[in-house]
Amino acid sequence: MVTKDDLPACPVATTVQLIGSKWKLLILRNLLVRPWRFNELKRDLEGISQKVLTDSLRSMEADGIITRTVYPEVPPRVEYALSELGESMRPIIRAMEQWGISYKNAKVGL
Numbered sequence: 001m002v003t004k005d006d007l008p009a010c011p012v013a014t015t016v017q018l019i020g021s022k023w024k025l026l027i028l029r030n031l032l033v034r035p036w037r038f039n040e041l042k043r044d045l046e047g048i049s050q051k052v053l054t055d056s057l058r059s060m061e062a063d064g065i066i067t068r069t070v071y072p073e074v075p076p077r078v079e080y081a082l083s084e085l086g087e088s089m090r091p092i093i094r095a096m097e098q099w100g101i102s103y104k105n106a107k108v109g110l
Contacts, residue, residue: 018063019089023048023056028086028093031066035081065089 007014019025026045030036036044042053057080060066065086071077082089 015092018065019060019092021056023052024060025093025096027053027056027060027080028065028082028089029097031080031082031086032090032093035069035079037077037079041080060086 008017019028023045026048027041030041030044038053038057041057042048042050045053057066057068061068061080064083067081067083069079069081071079
């Protein structure tokens with residue numbers, strides 16, 4: 001878990017440190033829609049290894065961005081969802097989505 005003393009002075013660098021990896025951003029994108037189970041995320045995120053997914057989820061949970069809920073069933077069911085802090089990133093991800101759409105539309109025909 002990152003402490004406040006470990007964070008960069010620049011607020012943009014702080015955001016990049018917390019969610020700047022390709023996989024963390026794509027995990028956030030998925031969790032904006034609904035809670036996901038580990039294997040659902042693994043199947044949906046083409047090319048991600050189990051280790052990278054596990055490490056990313058653990059890091060995001062430790063940073064308070066997502067929650068991990070274990071249901072007392074057999075076999076155990078675990079779901080990942082955005083925390084309140086993670087939900088506060090919704091406008092950031094949506095702005096990235098809109099920018100990507102605009103960029104792709106502008107690049108058509110080039």
